[in-house]
Amino acid sequence: MEFFSLTLQALREPDPAKKGALVEALYKNLRQNSLTFDHETPVETLETPSYASVVKIVRPRDVPKRKRFDDAEGQRVLLHAIAHIEYSAIDLALDAAYRFRRLPADYYLDWVEVAHDEVRHFRMLETLLAQLGARYGDYPVHTALFDAGKKTAHDPLERMAVVPRYLEANGLDAxxxxxxxxxxxxxxxxxxxxxxxxxxxxxxxxxxxxxxxRWFRYLCQERGLDAAESYFGIIERHYPGLEAKNLQLNVEARRAAGFACDELKRMGAKACK
Structure with a gap:
């Protein structure tokens, strides 16, 4: 069994249950060292997200929003929105493992492990949705996370900066x-x-x-780049104004995830240890 082919199969699968099963099998086989790696396998461009046949896609401003979560409808909207983030995160982790070649073996294990975690998160939220009489696909979604993957498909350094270190880190704050x-x-x-x-x-x-x-800093070191300056330069190109936003940062969580105090202060942290 060949790693990149199996990863692409899981990445393309639209059905959440089947996708989860494929990710579990991939993770199990990878941990058992039963996969081969053909780094010459052509890398395919993915023009549409795997969930396109499962949910209705709309512009971000047209996604349902609720200000209160103390009734069933507000809870359904909230859970569906987070479930979509987790579904998208499954695909982003798989894509990071599939798209970028000739990296250390731990890199591929890390991102398949992330996909495995995101499957579990999605299932937790799916269960809660079902208890409220809903399912994934009942509300429209946007493609912002998929679009971020497309914008960074050419370079693992940019992918690591934009997806885990910017978008997922924003989730630590929210x-x-x-x-x-x-x-x-x-x-x-x-x-x-x-x-x-x-x-x-x-x-x-x-x-x-x-x-x-970890992998952002690894790639910076490989290329002889300053990590902080590279990070802010990449984010400024894709999401201008990071240093001017004065974000409400979860400093403790970001520090645990590897952010340096100097970086966090540039983003607006008042105190950092």
Missing amino acids: NPRIIQKLESYPSTPMIKAIVEALEVILEEEVGHVAKGD
Whole structure:
């Protein structure tokens, strides 16, 4: 069995259940060292996301938004939005493993492991959606994460900067705010279950960002680049104004994921240890 072919198969699979099974098999075989790596296998360009046949795709401004999560509809919208992020994260992790060749063996294991985690996250959210009488595909979604993958498909350094170190790291900031909002409502079994799921995701996403940080710094060292200057240069090209946004940063989580205090202060952190 050949690694890149199997990874592409999982990446292309639109059905969440089948995709999850393919990722589990890939992860198991990779850990057992039962796969070959043909680095000469042509790398295919993916023009549409795997979920295009499962959900309706709209512009980001047209995705349903709810300000309150203390009723079933608000909870369905919230869970569907996060489930879409996790589904997209499965594909981004698989794509990072599939697209970039001739990297150390640990690189491929890291990103298949991330995909494996994201499958589990998606399933947690899918279960909660089902308890609310909904499923993935009931609400329209946007392709912002897929588009970020396309924009960085030419260079693993840019991919590591943009996806784990920027987009996923932003999730480390947003997740606690969502938890705080949920905990401001009267407690119910569903609110408790959503908070528990978000806490699991937050803890494990720190490790995912850390993997991105590891490989970003590895590639910077390989190319003789300054990591901080390279990071801010790449993000400025794709998402201008990072240093002027004065973000509400989860400094503790970002530090655990590998960010340096100097970087975080450039993003607006008032204090950092």
